Amino acid sequence: MTDAAIVAGIRSGDESSLAQLYDRYSRVVYSVALRVIGDTGFAEDILQEIFLQLWKNPGAFDASRGNLGPWLSVIARNRAIDAIRKRKPQDDIEDVVLSVSTNFEEELDRNRSGAKVRAALAEMPPAQKKALELAYFEGMSHTEIAAKTGEPLGTIKTRIRSGLISLRSVLAT
Amino acid sequence: MTAHEQFADDLALHSLGLLEGSERVALEQHLATCADCREELAQFRGDSALLGLAFSEGELVAPPASAKQRLMDAVRGTSSGSGSESSGTVQTTAPVSLPRIEQSFTPPIAMPQRSEVIAMRPKPIWFGASGWLAAAAMLVLSGLMWMQNSALRRRIETAADQSAQQEIRLTKAEQLVSVLTAPDAVRATLASTKSKPEPQGKAFYRRDGGQLVFVASNMPALPPNKAFELWLIPDNGAPMNAGVFKTDARGNGTLVKTDLPPGVIAKAFAITVENAEGSPVPTSPIMIVGAAGI
Numbered sequence: 001m002t003d004a005a006i007v008a009g010i011r012s013g014d015e016s017s018l019a020q021l022y023d024r025y026s027r028v029v030y031s032v033a034l035r036v037i038g039d040t041g042f043a044e045d046i047l048q049e050i051f052l053q054l055w056k057n058p059g060a061f062d063a064s065r066g067n068l069g070p071w072l073s074v075i076a077r078n079r080a081i082d083a084i085r086k087r088k089p090q091d092d093i094e095d096v097v098l099s100v101s102t103n104f105e106e107e108l109d110r111n112r113s114g115a116k117v118r119a120a121l122a123e124m125p126p127a128q129k130k131a132l133e134l135a136y137f138e139g140m141s142h143t144e145i146a147a148k149t150g151e152p153l154g155t156i157k158t159r160i161r162s163g164l165i166s167l168r169s170v171l172a173t
Numbered sequence: 174m175t176a177h178e179q180f181a182d183d184l185a186l187h188s189l190g191l192l193e194g195s196e197r198v199a200l201e202q203h204l205a206t207c208a209d210c211r212e213e214l215a216q217f218r219g220d221s222a223l224l225g226l227a228f229s230e231g232e233l234v235a236p237p238a239s240a241k242q243r244l245m246d247a248v249r250g251t252s253s254g255s256g257s258e259s260s261g262t263v264q265t266t267a268p269v270s271l272p273r274i275e276q277s278f279t280p281p282i283a284m285p286q287r288s289e290v291i292a293m294r295p296k297p298i299w300f301g302a303s304g305w306l307a308a309a310a311m312l313v314l315s316g317l318m319w320m321q322n323s324a325l326r327r328r329i330e331t332a333a334d335q336s337a338q339q340e341i342r343l344t345k346a347e348q349l350v351s352v353l354t355a356p357d358a359v360r361a362t363l364a365s366t367k368s369k370p371e372p373q374g375k376a377f378y379r380r381d382g383g384q385l386v387f388v389a390s391n392m393p394a395l396p397p398n399k400a401f402e403l404w405l406i407p408d409n410g411a412p413m414n415a416g417v418f419k420t421d422a423r424g425n426g427t428l429v430k431t432d433l434p435p436g437v438i439a440k441a442f443a444i445t446v447e448n449a450e451g452s453p454v455p456t457s458p459i460m461i462v463g464a465a466g467i
Binding site for chain 1: 189212216218222226229235244245337344433
């Protein structure tokens with residue numbers, strides 16, 4: 001069943017659709033939150049929050065924009081960063097608009113795409129990979145990364161941008 | 174995509190929520206009126222999502238089995254999309270009843286009732302004494318099956334990673350060939366600023382893909398711990414590091430880059446001698462330079 005069909009089920013109040021969605025994406029959401037926040041209890045709270053919010057507000061996910069998996073993954077990351085920064089959420093979930101052309105609905109596709117991204121990260125210059133990881137999983141700003149690594153701010157900015165673009169291009173092939 | 178180049182870096186940073194202060198305000202004002210940049214922002218968000226989806230099977234962590242039950246208990250009797258009050262454990266630990274997460278979410282790390290949250294999670298069920306033997310046997314059996322399963326998963330992941338790496342290498346090779354043969358590839362011939370010896374370099378560059386092949390010849394011997402650094406001199410702005418390379422005993426060397434920031438218009442290319450790990454800015458005189466032209 002497609003993500004859009006499952007979300008339609010949630011919209012109509014079908015609890016089994018939510019359970020199905022949970023089975024499909026809870027590991028990704030939990031793993032991202034855990035990687036950022038490093039605490040199983042907090043990660044579980046974020047997991048609960050996100051799926052409850054989707055239950056309450058299924059219209060926040062715009063199926064025409066792409067996949068639910070990447071969307072949930074970004075929201076999990078953002079919520080976890082907000083938590084470690086001890087701040088209120090910076091974005092409403094309906095404002096998190098993202099565009100991904102690759103299909104992540106089937107486990108096989110997820111595994112294949114994941115392998116390609118891991119391979120791209122393995123081939124990335126170490127400094128670029130480090131900058132991306134510090135920005136994504138630790139929520140460090142470009143200024144903080146520049147201070148930590150002793151490199152020019154412009155270099156860090158460019159590294160983050162070109163790093164993201166290279167991830168995009170690896171799935172475009 | 175025709176997003177504005179001057180906002181390119183900021184769009185990437187904003188997609189990660191890293192932009193602050195006046196830079197963020199300026200970008201958001203621009204985004205309000207620029208559909209292309211909004212689209213590029215969505216693209217960058219999609220790109221960043223890939224980092225979260227790159228966990229291998231071995232890195233993915235399943236939430237506790239009780240978490241699903243907590244969730245289903247919390248939604249039971251609550252209408253989807255209603256925004257009405259929910260009941261259950263989660264609601265009492267963090268307010269989730271409002272439809273917008275901004276209003277309802279309390280960063281868990283700031284929650285003073287952390288111990289309460291933990292206390293409210295379902296307690297483990299302890300087996301009776303008579304079940305210990307059966308439980309121990311099950312544990313051993315589960316352990317063996319888990320080990321077998323893990324080994325198989327590792328082999329599958331390794332094979333998938335190797336396959337993906339080969340696919341990437343093939344793609345890169347195809348990209349390189351296309352750089353050398355494309356009719357729109359920029360070609361630059363670099364010559365010594367002095368008459369002799371005559372080091373030379375040829376650059377083949379495609380700005381759309383950020384791809385570059387540079388072939389050097391007759392280059393002089395390098396001092397210890399030094400390397401040649403190629404600079405892409407853009408139409409607008411400071412020279413950009415386009416890579417570091419060393420030459421063989423005959424002074425020949427090749428540099429291949431496929432990850433330069435795309436879309437940069439090259440005015441010229443130049444070579445300087447820098448420390449072996451490269452430098453963010455040129456620190457020595459230009460050795461050879463050449464203007465870019467189709």
